[in-house]
Amino acid sequence: MPKIKKKRVGFVLDMTPLVDIAFLLLTFFMFTAKFKSQAENEQKFTIKRPQASADTSKLPDQNLVLVKVAIDSVTNDTAYYYNISDEAAKAKVVAALPEIPAEQRDKALIKTADLILLEKLVKQSRVANIKMRFAVDGDKRISFKWYQDLMNVFQKSNATVFNFVTEKRG
Amino acid sequence: MTPLVDIAFLLLTFFMLSTNLNTPQVMEMAIPPENTNIDVKESELMMLFVRDDGKIFYKLGNEAYTAIEMKDIRKFAVEQNIRVKNRLITGLKIGTGAKYELVIKMLDELNLAEVDITAKLREEAIKRERRFALNPMTDKEKEELRNL
Numbered sequence: 001m002p003k004i005k006k007k008r009v010g011f012v013l014d015m016t017p018l019v020d021i022a023f024l025l026l027t028f029f030m031f032t033a034k035f036k037s038q039a040e041n042e043q044k045f046t047i048k049r050p051q052a053s054a055d056t057s058k059l060p061d062q063n064l065v066l067v068k069v070a071i072d073s074v075t076n077d078t079a080y081y082y083n084i085s086d087e088a089a090k091a092k093v094v095a096a097l098p099e100i101p102a103e104q105r106d107k108a109l110i111k112t113a114d115l116i117l118l119e120k121l122v123k124q125s126r127v128a129n130i131k132m133r134f135a136v137d138g139d140k141r142i143s144f145k146w147y148q149d150l151m152n153v154f155q156k157s158n159a160t161v162f163n164f165v166t167e168k169r170g
Numbered sequence: 171m172t173p174l175v176d177i178a179f180l181l182l183t184f185f186m187l188s189t190n191l192n193t194p195q196v197m198e199m200a201i202p203p204e205n206t207n208i209d210v211k212e213s214e215l216m217m218l219f220v221r222d223d224g225k226i227f228y229k230l231g232n233e234a235y236t237a238i239e240m241k242d243i244r245k246f247a248v249e250q251n252i253r254v255k256n257r258l259i260t261g262l263k264i265g266t267g268a269k270y271e272l273v274i275k276m277l278d279e280l281n282l283a284e285v286d287i288t289a290k291l292r293e294e295a296i297k298r299e300r301r302f303a304l305n306p307m308t309d310k311e312k313e314e315l316r317n318l
Contacts, residue, residue, distance in 0.1 A: 015171060022178050029185035050274035053282060055195045069270075135196060140271035144220075144264045147273065148306050155204050163196035166274060 039083045039108035045070040050140040052166035059165060062086065063131045065122070066165075068109070069138035069146050078142055080150065082110040082121050084132075092128040093121060115149055122157040134162035197277060201304065214257045216250050218243070219307065221315050222267030222275060235318055240275065247283035252290055260302040263311060277304075 047070050069080040084090040094105050097120055105108045112118055125132050134154065138147060154162055202208075212231040219227040219235070227235045228246065238246060251258050260280065264273055280302070288298040307315075 015175065019171070019175055019178065022175065023181055026178055026182040026185065029182065029189055031239065033189060035183055049194060050271045051212055052195070052197055052274055052278040055197060057196050059194055059196050118232065138270050140274070142270050143266060143267070144268045144270060144273055144306075145266040147270055148264070149268065151201060151304070155201055158203060160203050161198065161200045163198050164274060164277075165194045166197050166278075 015141075032137065037108070039066075042107055042109050043068075043081065045139075047137055047139050048141060049137070049165060049167040050166075051169040054168050055166070057163075059135060059163070060133055062119075063089075063129055063133055065125050065132055065134045067118075067134065067136050067150060069136065069142055069150065071139060071142065076145060079111050079113045080118055080146075084106055084125060085156070086129060086132075089125065090129040093124040096124045096127070097121065099159065104162050115153060118150070119153045119156055122153055122159055126157060126159060132159075134159050135165055136162060137165040171215070197274070197281070199277070199304075210259055211257075214254055215259050215261065216247070217261045218261060218276065219270045219311065219315060220262075220264045220272055222265040224268060224272055226276075227315060227318065233297075235315060237318070238280065243276065243279040244283045244286070247280055248286045248290070251283070251287045256291055256296050256298060259303070262302070262304045263307045264304070265307050265312065265315075 047068060048111045062085060064085040066085070068083065069078070070081060071078050084093060090108075094100060097117075099117060099120070100110060104112075110121065112121075122134070136150060143146065154160065172299050216230040218238075219229065221227065226238050226240060226243070228238050229235050230250070247260065251260075262276060262280070264276075284298075284300060291298045
């Protein structure tokens with residue numbers, strides 16, 4: 001004989017704590033969300049970063065020059081993409097260098113394969129802000145030649161300490 | 171209250187999924203300023219070569235080139251450094267055609283070896299001073315490595 005189920009009439013579950021937690025998490029994720037920067041918006045490539053073992057050092061947010069070495073997904077050519085995080089310094093660098101092509105001047109990422117221009121960019125960035133730090137964000141599929149040239153540029157500009165951007169392995 | 175909760179959860183899932191969890195990390199690199207020449211004793215020099223096709227070789231001082239696997243690099247670097255007690259200079263030479271991925275892997279292995287070396291030298295009360303250089307391969311070395 002089947003058990004007779006008692007009908008639970010007017011059963012109410014208090015949802016308030018659940019909603020509290022949900023909103024707490026929601027606000028947390030909303031505040032920690034990082035939105036795409038202009039540079040990321042402009043870029044027509046994806047960088048496959050090389051993997052390295054875990055390191056606690058993170059990429060600084062301020063006074064940073066990020067040199068991306070990447071393959072354009074449309075035209076398939078390799079180039080350097082020069083990005084200065086600090087707006088004021090970027091304006092100074094662009095003003096000091098008339099040789100930057102007109103169509104590149106307003107962009108957050110200055111695309112170049114010209115080592116002479118790259119060296120001028122690095123030097124001017126250091127002039128604009130001496131605390132400027134340099135990081136190389138490169139695609140792992142690109143040959144070492146590109147990085148060797150870039151390191152020569154850093155060496156000539158006296159920017160002898162820089163960072164390689166990597167991804168945590170595992 | 172149900173519609174409010176619905177929307178709240180919808181937004182919560184959106185922000186949770188769109189959050190980027192693997193933020194990039196960095197590996198610090200220091201290169202010597204221009205025009206620095208350091209005299210090196212050959213007996214205190216360990217050279218590591220990465221050929222364009224990704225094969226790795228090592229050379230101690232004046233000895234011949236010997237092939238080595240990526241997985242053995244760390245152990246080898248530790249052994250050699252302990253052998254000459256802190257005076258070893260590590261030179262990493264990369265062929266221009268080698269992939270960047272491999273370069274970072276090598277640097278990573280050497281960084282990991284550094285931890286062991288520092289620990290082992292501390293047991294012998296020696297303070298570790300790292301001497302390391304990353305250089306392009308010379309034409310002569312390229313030629314010598316081609317037929318190995």
